Amino acid sequence: MLPDPPNCSFASDNAAGIHPAVLDAITSANLGHALAYGEDEWTRQVETEFNDLFDREVSVLLTLNGTGTNILALATMLQPGESVLCTDWSHINDDEAAAPERVLSTKLISTPSVDGKMSVDSIHARAEALGNIHHAQPGILSITQATEWGTTYSVDEIGELCEVAHSYGMRVHLDGARIANAVAALGLGREGLRKMVVETGIDTISFGGTKNGLMAAEAVIHLTPYPKPLGQHLRKQVNQLGSKMRFVAAQFLAALDDDHWLAWASHANAMAQQLHNGACEILGDAAGPPPAVNSMFPVLPNEAATALRNWCFFWDWNSVTSQHRWMTSWDTTQADVDRFLEGVQLVMSSVGDHN
Ligand SMILES: Cc1ncc(COP(=O)(O)O)c(C=O)c1O
Known part of the structure; x- marks a missing residue:
């Protein structure tokens, strides 16, 4: 009764293949030897490209998958005794097999959400734990853009969430597994990214690539200065240090080129x-x-x-x-x-x- 199915499923952007331009970039990088673990020219170049993208010096830690990227991002932000405030639908809460709790010895405080979005009221409510020695101290607000429900926060909404979180001394993490889709939806090009994450006050981003045509290429980006050696050690500890880093970097170079x-x-x-x-x-x-x-x-x-x-x-x-x-x-x-x-x-x- 039904015709032949479409050539693709509608399951996930994760189910899609690798963009040909990305595959070409991997092939082009496949020339001779290059030092491993990020000591290569592609990785240096991608760091420069990310500085251009954000129009400021950022710290870049290339990584291999989305869950590990979130774990690393949170690892670089968390202090002992702190918890992470997130929504009930957030990937870190719902889809990471309790990895943040297990690996980081932290507590995720999930809060009911509408359309997968965090509210300012939830931050105020959870901030009541601050100063109570018996409660984990909310230290990080983690939001997802675009959300797990395919919705987006407006720039103003992110700005307000950051302002409230910062007023309580929390840092703000953005799970940007689909940040490209959210920025593209704004229609402002690179300027949209800067408005969305730099001007609003986001501290750290899990910058996704894999869902947008790359193969196992993600990054933790710190928008505020972050000690590189510390980030590199933490990345190694959470198993996100790829030895053949040039191939991860080459993929991002292809994606960032001409804003593909x-x-x-x-x-x-x-x-x-x-x-x-x-x-x-x-x-x-x-x-x-x-x-x-x-x-x-x-x-x-x-x-x-x-x-x-x-x-x-x-x-x-x-x-x-x-x-x-x-x-x-x-x-x-x-x-x-x-x-x-x-x-x-x-x-x-x-x-x-x-x-
Ligand atoms: C919002 C969000 N964050 C993080 C991830 C984690 O990606 P991975 O499956 O590569 O660990 C996903 C994957 O679907 C996601 O949707």
């Missing part, structure tokens, strides 16, 4: 928008709100979700609300979107026929 990172993320965002436009015609309000970035969360009857998922895979997101996640990536095409929508239309009308 923003073009790739913009494309993923645009495909999600197209998907949502078509889904609205079929599902109406059940398509959910328009995507801010590259994911949407439709409500589907179980029977339809199963049939569609067996045809072209995607993840269930919230079993209580019957929401599912459809996610696009740098390589999703309009033809993939059209084919997927064709399937949605067919499945939904056959489910309707049974009713």
Whole structure:
């Protein structure tokens, strides 16, 4: 009954392959020997590129995966006895197998969220623990941009969260596994990044690459001066020091060149928008709100979700609300979107026929 499935799934940007420009960069870096562990010219160059990107001297620790990057970022920020304030849906709370608690001997204080976003009121409420010797001391606010629910904080919202957190002496970490999608959605190019994270007062970023066409390439970026040797030791301790670092650096060089990172993320965002436009015609309000970035969360009857998922895979997101996640990536095409929508239309009308 259903046609051939699309060429891609709508499961995750993690499911997408490596962008050809990134693969080319890896191949170009594959020349002879270069010193390991970041003592190479590609790593030096990428440090310069990140300084240009943020328009200031930043500290860059290249890393290998998103969870480890968050762990390293938090490791560089935490003091003994401190806790990390985050949302209930945050990746560090929900999807990292308690690695922050285990590896960092810290406590995550998760707080209920709307659309995956932290609120200023939650910071005020949790700050009541400050000074109480029996309570872990909230030392870090961690927010995700774009969030796990595909929403984004506005620049002003981030500014306000940072201001309140800083007023309590907390530092602010941004899990930017999908920071490219969030910056692309602002439509201000590099200036958007600077407004979003520099002017707002973010202290440390987990800067994602893997979800945006790179292969195992992420970075911890400190926007305020950070002692490099300390960061390097911590990176080694949390197993994020890759020996063949030049290949990680080469990937970022390809992504930052001519701001491809923003073009790739913009494309993923645009495909999600197209998907949502078509889904609205079929599902109406059940398509959910328009995507801010590259994911949407439709409500589907179980029977339809199963049939569609067996045809072209995607993840269930919230079993209580019957929401599912459809996610696009740098390589999703309009033809993939059209084919997927064709399937949605067919499945939904056959489910309707049974009713
Ligand atoms: C918001 C967010 N942060 C961090 C990660 C961690 O990435 P990894 O799976 O590479 O550990 C993910 C992965 O999906 C994510 O969605």
